[in-house]
Amino acid sequence: MIPSHFTKTLLKTLNPKPIRFFHSSPSPSRIHKLISSQSDPLVAYEIFHLSSKTHPNFHHSYSTIQTLILKLPHSRHFSLMNSLLSSLKHDRRYTLTPSLFTHIIRIYGETNSPEKALKTFYTMLEFDVKPRPKQLNVILEILVSERRYLRPAFELFKSVNRYGVCPNVESYNILMRAFCLNGDLSVAYQLFGEMSKRDVMPNVESYRILMQGLCRKSQVNRAVELLEDMLNKGFVPDGLIYTTVLNSLCRKKKVVSDSDAGKKKLREVYKVLCRMKVKGCDLDIVHYNTVLEDMDANGCLPNLVSYQTLVGGLCSQGLYDEAKSYIDLMVSKGFSPHVSVWHVLVNGLCGVGKVDAACSVLEGDDGGSPKPNDFNT
Structure with missing residues (x-):
């Protein structure tokens, strides 16, 4: 409930001459300007309702509604925002857009409210607004930023097809990265494999995420195999992918005690470096220099x-x-x-x-x- 002492101030704000205001309906553009200029969202909210209350035939513009909806949660007046949204649910004069909900979701993320961000997905459905991959991805990013919401994010991801939402490569990458950082490589691999079944083409970032996860778990051989798969499918790895694999190969070489195994690992490192050059990547000279010296010292002549x-x-x-x-x-x-x-x-x-x-x-x-x-x- 808005405190009553706002009323006089609001009437003066709406019109210096209240009598004239009540005799003529204000223009939607003027009300929009007044609401936009208010630093206090409660004052803006009261202006919104007073203008409709004093003039029953007055209709706010959609831009006014959007401005107020976005103004309220920034000051954590979520209940007022939801009340306003609910009042619009059956109002056929206004068609809420996906971009409005994107803004709301982002605000929930900024205010560290992942549960509210997740709920907004279903609120969109209540308004017959079909969520797009963009809204899904924003929600997923917010959820996976907190470890305890990783599973709810995964459940949402698995259920969106029934609502006509098709996850894109970014959706998969968000979850793959989160599961890799959480140490759940098997789930990340499952997601990677599922992409082709869903006609979603992985990109360089998809491979990088998985390779970095493998290297963090010291599964460098699988990372090299993934690099080969990437190259065979026509992808051009970026410098970060090569550096990740090279660092892991060099670390593994250092802990190999057997001479033959050490030489084999050196050859793998050298092979990756040659791949870099063939594919036109910037040569990692630090690694190349070290590898040549190690090859010479281990009897693998450059x-x-x-x-x-x-x-x-x-x-x-x-x-x-x-x-x-x-x-x-x-x-x-x-x-x-x-x-x-x-x-x-x-x-x-x-x-x-x-x-x-x-x-x-x-x-x-x-x-x-x-x-x-x-x-x-």
Whole structure:
């Protein structure tokens, strides 16, 4: 109930001359402007009702209703908002839109009211407003943000088809991420497999979520298999996917005591790195450098392509001195870099003002680097 002392203030707000106000109906646009300008939602609420009460034939615009509905919950006047919504349930003059409910759901999320957000889904159905995947996803995000609401979120997800709502890839990703973080990998895998049955195409994020979950559980071999599946289906992994898998492979390599197993793991790491280059991903030079050193130390000799890939990656990141060091190492091991490698290095050195160093490379007088003329062009 609105305190009665608001009335005089409200009448003055509505019209400085109350007599004129009662003799002529205010325009819907004016009432909307008045309600929008009120910082106190209770005053706005009273303006809304007074304008209708004093003029029975007056009808608020939909924009006024939406403004007031969204103004009330921001100040936690949820009961007033729900009362207003209920009064509109059988009013055929207004058709509530899904976007209005999206705003309401988000407000419930901001006020840490997941149960009310969930209830709003069913409120939409009461108003014959068909929820869309967008509303479903907002509710799911709010629910899974609290661990105790993960199962209710899953139950909602499983039931929405009966209401004509088709979850999209984002819906699946939200739940997969939540279950992975909760340690329920089996449920996440179940959701991943269900997508194809529902004609929902997984995206790069879907694979990333599952691979990160697997790597957190040290199931790196399954993560690599998933990476292969992803590549075979034509997806292009992002740098975060590769970094996740590489970090896990390198950690696993460190705890492997058996020499042969360690070498096998190194080859897997190297294979992933090569995949990165083939697919056009930014080369993870830190990992590549470490892997080459480990391969050498463990008797898995890197080849010419390995070194040239590393040199190219270092140059692309502006690390020309380091690149030059690896060229020297290549030569010392009997490899003959292609002229294109020298071309990249010389151009890079010149580009950063290291002309003397570039000349030294071309002249081959630095005691280590062969002359470019020694290579076929």
